Amino acid sequence: MAVKDCGGHKGGCExxxxxxxxxxCGALLALVLLAxxxxxxxxxxxxxxxxxxxxxxxxxxxxxxxxxxxxxxxTTMQATVAARNTNDRVGVYYDExxxxxxxxxxxxxxxxxxxxxxxxHRDQSVWSPYLRSxxxxxxxxxxxxxxxxxxxxxxxxVDVRVDGWVRWKVGTWISGHYHLRVNCPALIRVNEGKGxxxxxxxxxxxxxxxxxxxxxxxxI
Numbered sequence: 517m518a519v520k521d522c523g524g525h526k527g528g529c530e531x532x533x534x535x536x537x538x539x540x541c542g543a544l545l546a547l548v549l550l551a552x553x554x555x556x557x558x559x560x561x562x563x564x565x566x567x568x569x570x571x572x573x574x575x576x577x578x579x580x581x582x583x584x585x586x587x588x589x590x591t592t593m594q595a596t597v598a599a600r601n602t603n604d605r606v607g608v609y610y611d612e613x614x615x616x617x618x619x620x621x622x623x624x625x626x627x628x629x630x631x632x633x634x635x636x637h638r639d640q641s642v643w644s645p646y647l648r649s650x651x652x653x654x655x656x657x658x659x660x661x662x663x664x665x666x667x668x669x670x671x672x673x674v675d676v677r678v679d680g681w682v683r684w685k686v687g688t689w690i691s692g693h694y695h696l697r698v699n700c701p702a703l704i705r706v707n708e709g710k711g712x713x714x715x716x717x718x719x720x721x722x723x724x725x726x727x728x729x730x731x732x733x734x735x736i
């Protein structure tokens with residue numbers, strides 16, 4: 517087998533290939549580091565801030581549970597939640613976002629899907645969906661008793677939750693999805709704070725009153 521000679525030096529071709537390989541690897545590494553540096557600079561300059569959420573109103577139309585006879589919960593409420601994009605250069609897409617209500621960490625309504633939305637710079641969106649149990653919510657017995665006791669005492673604390681996915685938009689670039697979790701505590705006054713006196717079939721806007729609009733906790 518003939519051995520190829522490069523420049524008359526034995527193994528010259530192999531050394532040349534190694535030098536070329538090292539140069540290519542060095543150039544590739546430099547490009548990667550430059551790209552990472554540019555991404556870091558862009559992130560520091562355009563670092564997206566979490567949107568702010570506010571629970572503006574919670575109208576409870578009915579909230580019925582009758583332990584120990586039944587642990588089924590029947591409720592209908594309308595939550596009004598406002599979200600604001602606080603960024604000057606970054607837009608926000610809201611994808612596959614649901615809203616529902618919780619009591620002591622347990623869902624008391626089924627998730628309601630919110631419409632897909634885009635917020636421009638310093639833009640605001642307001643959602644006002646109905647949240648319902650849809651005859652499918654069964655509370656653990658002790659939780660049903662606790663809810664009935666809270667109604668009797670005159671005040672019920674529930675949480676309006678928003679769960680979904682957001683994407684950031686800078687110019688024509690759009691990021692991947694980030695998990696959005698929002699918690700909005702809502703204190704509901706029952707019968708002007710007098711309570712239900714054991715009757716849990718009250719309802720209507722005058723029977724259950726939302727106490728005060730409040731900021732929500734946002735996690736992304």
